[in-house]
Amino acid sequence: MVQHNDTDHAVARQGPSKPAESPKPCAVLPTHFHPFRDQRECDLITQAVDYLNHSGFYWGPLEVDEAHTRLAKLSLGTFLIRDSMQANVFFTLSYRAPDGPTSVRVLLKDGGFSLAGSKHTFSCLFGLLGYYIASPKKSLSMPYRGDMPQSLQELARRAVVRSFGKDSIEQLPVSKKLKEYLWLYPFSI
Numbered sequence: 001m002v003q004h005n006d007t008d009h010a011v012a013r014q015g016p017s018k019p020a021e022s023p024k025p026c027a028v029l030p031t032h033f034h035p036f037r038d039q040r041e042c043d044l045i046t047q048a049v050d051y052l053n054h055s056g057f058y059w060g061p062l063e064v065d066e067a068h069t070r071l072a073k074l075s076l077g078t079f080l081i082r083d084s085m086q087a088n089v090f091f092t093l094s095y096r097a098p099d100g101p102t103s104v105r106v107l108l109k110d111g112g113f114s115l116a117g118s119k120h121t122f123s124c125l126f127g128l129l130g131y132y133i134a135s136p137k138k139s140l141s142m143p144y145r146g147d148m149p150q151s152l153q154e155l156a157r158r159a160v161v162r163s164f165g166k167d168s169i170e171q172l173p174v175s176k177k178l179k180e181y182l183w184l185y186p187f188s189i
Contacts, residue, residue: 040111041108044111044112045090045108047124048090048113048124048125051125052081052091055081055143056143056145057080057081057144058080058082059080059081059082060082060083061082061083062080063085064092064094064103067080067092067094067103068094068101068102068103069101070144071095071096071144072096072100072101075096075141075142076096076097076138076141077096077138077139077142078095079093079094079096079129079140079141080093080095080143082094084105086105089107090106092104092105093105093106093140095140097139104116106125106128109121113125113127113128114128157181157182157184160172161182166183169182
C-alpha cells in the first residue's frame, strides 16, 4: 500500500536503488481517507483534486445537509462535488434532482471513477461528469459555483475607489463618464 500522507516511509521501503528507478512519492495532504492501494490510484486522485480545485464547483468538506440546502432552490441538474464523509470514498456528487437534492458516492474502482450503482467507469472524474451531463436523462446540467463572481469592471472600480479614496475621485485625470461610474456606489468597496 502507498500511504498518501506518509512519503518518508515510501522512500524508506524503496531500499538501495538508482534514483531514476524509484517511484515518486505521492504528496497529498493528510486526510481521513483510507491509504491508497497503489501509486496509480494515488496519481488518479491527486490529478482529480488538482482539477477540482480549479473547477469552481468543488466544495471540499461540505456537509450533506449544507449541500442539499444550497441546491434546493436551484434549477434541475445543478451539481457540485464535495468530499465524502465516508472513509472509504473520496468524493460525493450532490445534485438537484426532480424530487429534490440528492447525493451519490463517486467510487474509485478498477482504476477509474464511477457513481455508486452504475456500471460505467471513467478514467477521469470530468469524463464521468461529461457523460452524465450529455446523457439523455439530463441528470446533470450545470455546475454550482456559488455566488456569481463580480465582473472585472466592478472589481477595478472598487480597487480605484479603495486606492484613491472616494473624496479624491473628482481629482483623477479620467473622463467625466468614468468619474460618474466610480461614484455610482462609492461606499460599497
